Amino acid sequence: MDVFDFRNRVVEDYGAYVRSFITIRDERVHQKVKEEMEGGFLWPAPLVQLNPSFQDGDRLKNLVAEGLxxxxxxxxxxxxxxxxxxxxxxxxxxxxxxxxxxxxxxxNYVLTTGTGSGKSLAYIVPIVDHVMRRGSGRGIQAIIVYPMNALANSQIGELEKFLHRGYPEGQPPVTFARYTGQESAERRAEIIKDPLDILLTNYVMLELVLTRFGHNEEQLVSASQGLRFLVLDELHTYRGRQGADVAMLVRRARRACRADRLIHIGTSATLSSGGPWPQQQAEVARVASGLFGAEVKPDRVIGETLRRATKEADLTDPSFRVALADRVRSGTAPSVLQDFLADPLSSWIESTPPIGCSASGA
Structure with a gap:
């Protein structure tokens, strides 16, 4: 696949969709809007760059050996x-x-790390660990709340990989279910009758579970007594009036589930504000504490730790300059990842700030 061609086709299709809603009678305004859209106002040009990799932590086997x-x-x-x-x-x-x-x-903790950083594992692993230790089939032990059903659908697929593959059919070590408006009445009735360990839902459905009558959903609340985990994914979406509604929902859920030892978890790729990292942690902790109605310590606001993707090189070293020049003259590019990361041109690109930027990225 030519990724640039694919990007152009997506932009063309989306542009046609956006323009179908726009009717501007004033010719000057129409021309200005047309120029801005054709210039990429809504869709910037593709960016190719070498991103640092996320820093590796302890291996899973080490955490098991530690008893964690x-x-x-x-x-x-x-x-x-x-x-x-x-x-x-x-x-x-x-x-x-x-x-x-x-x-x-x-x-309680909040993860504010980049897209593709595996934020969901930072709460799925502890939830699964808790269920394994306490025992499956003892009621709903975690509720994960998504702002959109599409995110819940995606997570269901990931959980199926972890908890279904490698186990006999119908015998996962930890059970889970999606409970949203997408499910049929029959499926929701099955979940109510036999609540699973992990419930994936959205904030609207959780509100309905806590407030409406006549659907036997009070059984889900009963099954959630002593709830251990409440996760709010994409925390940054809960702002303004919606944020206030969700904040009250969290408090009602905690009270209804008699969750005295509840761990509140939030994730977002875009929560951090400007300023030094300790200042960002303090601000995110303040906002999250207000939303949860429970303290989030600043040091429990977890950001990403990055490392270089390529080998670090001394750009003033004559031998490196010769290797870089030979690489540029060759006109070829590595096709294997490890060769690409060891390429002198790759090292030079990651070590050299763009024109107009300082080495610190300012």
Missing amino acids: LHPECLKIFRAKQEDGASGPPFQLYQHQVEGIRAAAAGD
């Missing part, structure tokens, strides 16, 4: 294929390990 995680986690959290084949246990990132340790300490 249940031994079954080694079998659950690994790459698995549909045919049953599986790879080694996951190498966790530093921020995922920090989330696991926060949960083990019984602390």
Whole structure:
């Protein structure tokens, strides 16, 4: 696939969709809007860059050896294929390990790391560990709340990989279900009759579960007594009036479930504000504490730790300059990842700030 061609086709299709809603009678305004849209106002040009990698944390087997995680986690959290084949246990990132340790300490925490950083594992691993230790089939032990059903749908697929593959059909070590408006009345009735360990829902449906009558949903509340985890995914979406509604929902859920030892978890890629990291932690902790109605300590606001993707090189070293010049003249590019990361041109690109920027990225 030519990713740039694919991007252009997506932009063209989306542009046609957006323009179908726009009717501007004033020709000057129409021309200005047309120029801005054609210039990429709504869709910037593609960006190609070398991003630092997320810093590795402790290996899963080390956390098990430490007693921090249940031994079954080694079998659950690994790459698995549909045919049953599986790879080694996951190498966790530093921020995922920090989330696991926060949960083990019984602390509320917020992950504010980049897209693709595996934020969901930072709460799925502790939840699965808790269920394995306490025992499956003892009621709803975690509720994960998403702002959109599409996110819940995506998470269901990931949980199926972890908890279904490698186990006999119908015998996962930890059970889970999605309970939203997408499910049929029959499926919702099944979940109510036999609540599972983990419930994935959205904030509107959770509100209905707590407030409406005549659907037997009070059985879900009864099954959630002593709830241990309440996760709010995409925390930044809960602002203004909606944020106030969700804040009250969290409090009602905690009270209805008699969750005296509830661990509140939030995730977001875009919560951090400007300023030094300790200042960002304090601000995010303040906002999250207000939303949860429970304290989030600033040091439990977990950000990403990055490392270089390529080898660090001395740009003033004559031998490196010769290798870089030869690489540029060759006109070829590595096709294997490890060769690409060791390429002198790759090292030079990651070490050299763009024109107009300082080395600190300002």
